[in-house]
Amino acid sequence: xxxxxxxxxxxxxxxxxxxxxxxxxxxxxxxxxxxxxxxxxxxxxxxxxxxxxxxxxxxxxxxxxxxxxxxxxxxxxxxxxxxxxxxxxxxxxxxxxxxxxxxxxxxxxxxxxxxxxxxxxxxxxxxxxxxxxxxxxxxxxxxxxxxxxxxxxxxxxxxxxxxxxxxxxxxxxxxxxxxxxxxxxxxxxxxxxxxxxxxxxxxxxxxxxxxxxxxxxxxxxxxxxxxxxxxxxxxxxxxxxxxxxxxxxxxxxxxxxxxxxxxxxxxxxxxxxxxxxxxxxxxxxxxxxxxxxxxxxxxxxxxxxxxxxxxxxxxxxxxxxxxxxxxxxxxxxxxxxxxxxxxxxxxxxxxxxxxxxxxxxxxxxxxxxxxxxx
Numbered sequence: 001x002x003x004x005x006x007x008x009x010x011x012x013x014x015x016x017x018x019x020x021x022x023x024x025x026x027x028x029x030x031x032x033x034x035x036x037x038x039x040x041x042x043x044x045x046x047x048x049x050x051x052x053x054x055x056x057x058x059x060x061x062x063x064x065x066x067x068x069x070x071x072x073x074x075x076x077x078x079x080x081x082x083x084x085x086x087x088x089x090x091x092x093x094x095x096x097x098x099x100x101x102x103x104x105x106x107x108x109x110x111x112x113x114x115x116x117x118x119x120x121x122x123x124x125x126x127x128x129x130x131x132x133x134x135x136x137x138x139x140x141x142x143x144x145x146x147x148x149x150x151x152x153x154x155x156x157x158x159x160x161x162x163x164x165x166x167x168x169x170x171x172x173x174x175x176x177x178x179x180x181x182x183x184x185x186x187x188x189x190x191x192x193x194x195x196x197x198x199x200x201x202x203x204x205x206x207x208x209x210x211x212x213x214x215x216x217x218x219x220x221x222x223x224x225x226x227x228x229x230x231x232x233x234x235x236x237x238x239x240x241x242x243x244x245x246x247x248x249x250x251x252x253x254x255x256x257x258x259x260x261x262x263x264x265x266x267x268x269x270x271x272x273x274x275x276x277x278x279x280x281x282x283x284x285x286x287x288x289x290x291x292x293x294x295x296x297x298x299x300x301x302x303x304x305x306x307x308x309x310x311x312x313x314x315x316x317x318x319x320x321x322x323x324x325x326x327x328x329x330x331x332x333x334x335x336x337x338x339x340x341x342x343x344x345x346x347x348x349x350x351x352x353x354x355x356x357x358x359x360x361x362x363x364x365x366x367x368x369x370x371x372x373x374x
Contacts, residue, residue, distance in 0.1 A: 110150015185275030
């Protein structure tokens with residue numbers, strides 16, 4: 001059983017002021033009402049992925065941006081400030097975990113302030129097409145802007161230290177992630193990854209990844225034989241195809257979002273081998289008639305690749321689908337799954353968690369129609 005993160009506590013992150021999860025499992029299903037912090041748990045776990053890299057924080061801050069949003073996305077500074085609980089006197093984020101049999105701590109804290117920036121420095125941050133107009137607008141006087149100054153402290157065994165961080169309203173995300181070696185690999189799949197993500201090229205280049213994806217696609221259609229990228233004869237652009245035994249080569253675009261979703265998940269499992277996979281809203285775009293087969297595949301593949309899975313869902317049918325991957329009549333006390341139900345009381349700063357083994361939830365769902373989401 002792959003359990004790398006054994007316990008988790010959060011002391012300040014987005015809408016979570018205080019939350020403790022005293023045990024985890026191989027497959028962890030996070031449920032609860034809207035705005036109770038399900039997605040925030042996954043994002044907080046991502047902070048443990050690479051504590052030495054501030055750019056990792058900024059990438060997490062932008063995860064909820066939908067690139068094709070008609071209204072445009074907030075600035076990276078607005079996204080970043082949104083990571084902190086809104087009603088705290090001091091801006092602080094704290095995540096603690098029992099991870100790989102050792103206690104790990106992560107703390108990001110600081111304060112907002114006003115700073116003055118040289119207009120020439122601001123202009124250099126802009127695309128070339130915008131610089132001339134910006135110079136005219138800013139003039140030569142210093143520009144006042146919002147800023148954050150603070151530090152990150154982390155203790156991950158051999159990875160231990162602290163460093164100062166600063167960001168302002170004109171900052172941008174840049175640079176490569178710092179390689180921490182093989183401390184703990186993590187892969188995060190947002191609800192819309194299958195729509196905007198480009199995982200097909202990764203799948204095609206790796207035979208083992210592709211075989212996993214073909215296995216899951218054949219649950220939808222057993223006549224799917226291969227995945228291909230072919231050139232369009234009219235414009236020479238690469239096009240993603242599914243090779244079908246009866247229908248020939250079919251563009252992937254002719255299939256629904258469900259196919260793309262499971263491709264994204266299968267690729268995520270392969271990439272997270274030996275680490276942690278985080279899936280937000282696992283049931284998005286998957287029809288309920290496929291729940292049993294798809295979720296059984298996910299549970300089995302995570303076991304095969306030694307992946308610890310944390311997922312969120314609004315659907316009790318999805319919970320039932322994952323519980324159905326276990327044979328509780330023959331497994332005795334062995335259990336790969338647990339259900340973490342979150343609840344926030346109005347006016348209460350604490351987020352409560354109820355952690356139940358899948359076996360107990362399954363028995364109560366069968367006998368008493370137990371509502372796991374409340």
